[in-house]
Amino acid sequence: MNVVKTVDAKGLSCPMSLVKTKKAIDELTSGQVLEVHTTDKGAKNDLAAWAKVSGHKLVDMKEENGVLTFWIEKA
Amino acid sequence: MTEKKRTTIILFSGDYDKAMAAYIIANGAAAYDHEVTIFHTFWGLNALRKEEQVPVQKGFLEKMFAKMMPRGADKLGLSRMHFAGIGPKLIKQVMKKHNAMPLPQLIDMAKEQGVKLVACQMTVDLLGLKQEELIDGIEFAGVAAYLADASEGNVNLFI
Numbered sequence: 001m002n003v004v005k006t007v008d009a010k011g012l013s014c015p016m017s018l019v020k021t022k023k024a025i026d027e028l029t030s031g032q033v034l035e036v037h038t039t040d041k042g043a044k045n046d047l048a049a050w051a052k053v054s055g056h057k058l059v060d061m062k063e064e065n066g067v068l069t070f071w072i073e074k075a
Numbered sequence: 076m077t078e079k080k081r082t083t084i085i086l087f088s089g090d091y092d093k094a095m096a097a098y099i100i101a102n103g104a105a106a107y108d109h110e111v112t113i114f115h116t117f118w119g120l121n122a123l124r125k126e127e128q129v130p131v132q133k134g135f136l137e138k139m140f141a142k143m144m145p146r147g148a149d150k151l152g153l154s155r156m157h158f159a160g161i162g163p164k165l166i167k168q169v170m171k172k173h174n175a176m177p178l179p180q181l182i183d184m185a186k187e188q189g190v191k192l193v194a195c196q197m198t199v200d201l202l203g204l205k206q207e208e209l210i211d212g213i214e215f216a217g218v219a220a221y222l223a224d225a226s227e228g229n230v231n232l233f234i
Contacts, residue, residue, distance in 0.1 A: 013175045015102045019184060022106035053107060 001059065001071060002033050009038040010067060017043045018050055021072070025056065028074045033059060036070040043068055082109040082230040083221065089118025089145065090154035091163055091178060097234045098181035104230065105188035113185070114221045116195035119234075120202060122148045122182065123194055123209045137203025144202065148178045186212055193220065 007024045009017035017038040025034050036047065044061070047070050051058040055075040062069050082104035086097045097113060104111045115123055126147040133141065145151050153162040170177060176184070186192065192213040199206075199215065206215070225231045 011174050013173055015099050015106070016176060018106045019102055019188070022108075050107065 002031065003035050003071065004028060004032045006035040007037065009036060009040070009043075011039055013040050014042050014046070016040075018046055021047060021050070021070075025072065025074050030074055032074050034070075034072045034074065036068075036072065038068050038070075039066055041068075043070075047072070080107070080109045080229045081111075081224060081227050082107075083112045083114065083225045083228045083232070085114045085116060085221070085233045086119035086122065087117050088154070088234055089121040089151055091148075091151035092154050092166070093234050094119065094122045094148065094151060095178050095181065097232070098178065098185055100232065101185050101190050102181060102188060105185065105190050109229070111185075111188075111190040112193060112221075112224045113190060114193045114195060114216075114224075116198045117202075118144075120194055120198060120204060120209070121145045121151060122178070123192065123213060124204070125208055125210055126150070129205070129208045131205040131207055133203055133205075140203045141208075148182055151178070182210075195221075 005024055005028060007020050009020045012020070017036065017040045021034065021036050028034060048058055051072050057073040057075065059071040059073050082101070084097050084101055086094060088094065101111050101113055121144050124147045126149065152160070153166060156162040167177065193216050194209060194213050196215045196217055
């Protein structure tokens with residue numbers, strides 16, 4: 001996976017993980033992957049919905065010790 | 076990319092919690108790349124007031140209004156459990172604990188994301204507010220400007 005940027009949104013709550021993710025993905029080019037760390041449980045649905053509607057691809061997601069990690073490929 | 080979608084929110088309420096909801100939705104919509112407008116009218120205008128007192132010429136009634144209304148986003152009261160001002164203190168404490176963003180920062184974030192903040196000119200005049208008393212970077216408009224945005228809106232809310 002071509003992870004070029006990581007966003008640390010741990011400890012932040014809605015809507016900050018989304019806003020930070022969006023800002024970071026704006027700086028990527030198509031095909032590059034963004035890694036997002038968050039502890040906001042709502043982000044599970046939030047980022048998945050956002051990626052779907054915005055056309056980006058949610059490549060993978062995992063949950064470990066309360067930290068959610070997302071990999072999003074820019075459209 | 077196709078043409079941008081549009082979200083419009085009318086913020087009529089001057090309650091801290093309701094304004095917070097409005098600004099969270101606005102920030103979310105901006106993250107969806109929508110063109111976002113928040114149209115502030117009546118009590119919602121208080122969210123746009125500067126905290127400091129600005130010396131302006133006013134009549135007696137306007138001065139009374141200026142005194143009685145909250146000066147700025149941080150001073151807004153709660154729609155429920157206000158408890159004569161203790162409620163907002165408690166909720167801000169809880170928000171800190173949960174790392175939720177306070178309203179003034181949500182407004183800054185919205186501006187940074189290019190959310191268009193509009194003050195309804197008619198109610199600005201009605202409440203005796205002056206342009207200098209409101210934060211910078213906002214527009215002044217009326218119902219026609221709102222409807223022009225809203226008629227193209229994919230999401231239109233009244234809060």
